[in-house]
Amino acid sequence: MTSPASHLLVIGECVADIVRTDGAPDRVHPGGSPANVAYGLARLGHPAVLLTELGPDADGRLIRRHLESAGVVVRAAEVARTPSAVVRLDGQGRAEYTFDIGWTLPPTELPAAPAAIHLGSIGAVTEPGAAAVLALVERWRDRVPVSYDPNVRPALMGERAAAVRRVERCVALSELVKASDEDLGWLYPGEPVEAVAERWLALGPAVVAVTLGAEGALALTAAGRRERVAAVPVAVADTVGAGDSFMAALLHARAAGEELADCLAEAVTAAALTVSRPGANPPSAAELAAVLERRRAAGAR
Template sequence: MEKKVDIAALGELLINFTEAGYRQDGRKLFEQNPGGAPANLLTDAVIEDPAYFTTLAFVENDEIGERKFSFARKPGADTQLRKEELDQTLISDCKIFHFGSLSLTDEPAEGATIKAVKMAKEAGALISYDPNYRPSLWKSKEIAVEKMRSVIELADVMKVSDEESILLTGAESYEDAADRLLAMGPKLLAVTLGEKGVLMATQNRKEIIKAFKTKAVDTTGAGDSFWGGVLCGILSLNKPIEKLEWEEITKCAVLGNAVTGLCVQKRDGIPAIPSKEEVLALMQKSGC
């Protein structure tokens, strides 16, 4: 039976407070916007819990748009998802199931996340994983690495930053890290490299796909929007991930880079994500 849902994502929905200048008396001003890595990728079927507040993320941007995070999450509602709250029909009826690592920091969300991933995998979904390291949300670096590594074997496709790839493997370079991560189970890996683009890797080939030239204002949601573009490309091909030709993988990465190139030109996560029409216009203008 043909699955009805293209992509289902599980994980945190946050409120980002992003620096937005200063008052006349010198106090910082903040913009309030929705965010969270899985929510940046796509948002629907949100579960609300009146007993807990939405996690708050305070985002500090430097002069080139790179960020530092601090959080109010003791606990946040995103850590309280329970196994019995999972939408089994939605999870079993999706073509791609995407999850991140922040839902692994605390119970009951950790157990619910692992159950959902296994449920989707058993139903034949392509499993997508984005380990997203935020040091202040883990008890220790060692625990973070252990938990983030523990689910890699469940993933078919995986997106990771260059810093996170080295953190998870102990490798000296992201190229070596890519080989080690692929050996853990994924069939396709993307290592994001900021303004340089992305390293796409399979067991047989690795190649850097260059980013679109753009002036970054805020990189919040950049990796998430990139991966959303890649997954959209994979869906359009409608074939098993191991059957993809390298040219097809490259096209998926170019689509993802186009989404990112537009996303970083605006502030914050979800509000900055471009429309399909904007992405296609950028690609046409760039001759892609």
């Protein structure tokens, strides 16, 4: 399958999320942070290509159908089995993950220039595949903008100091970086999120955005701007995929040339819609536009 013109290339893992709650049967959802970002972009009408790995199994077929149903072009190296994660939800819908995953992406060349590249999570820091990801990004970073979301998974990150070095290498390759306050809390225990964002800006990005859960989100820029937006209040079904929906909407709004504060507002709204329903189920362009219009009419950013 050929890639669409002006597509955003997302690189990283697909994961079958096995959602487990007490007293209920397991539910399997297509997941994986980069896969969710690609899906969220396509739901917003943004051409997206996902460079990933999939097994020739039922989970792999489920994930491929899911992605392609939204219009994502899937370029997948075949592996023996599709990665999976058991997702346990607490009483507030917060997710904890237990992974069965590897990442072995081979060296890859692109058949066409993307409009931008997004990398993140396990695929950006887990060897041996991370070497292929970073080599590809290094070849293209002077020609197209790069974005990064560490989406930290402590169980897979190994020793903290080494993990920080790997994450900071990805930060230094990127023009836009997004992380959660929980990510930063694990990487840099006890340090204020704004101090970490400033440190990351010094490595080279133009923008660092941080999600703050119920407190909304903030962004700092290399030019000295600071923007902060409040969260959109919703009843939480679960938090699966919320950060990925935020990332997809942020990338989509940035590509459209919107002001930073408006980009953040769209991103927190997309995340709110996602947490209001089970699984990594990001909004369509029409859903997001309708909620944004209602909020603007009510005087909210």
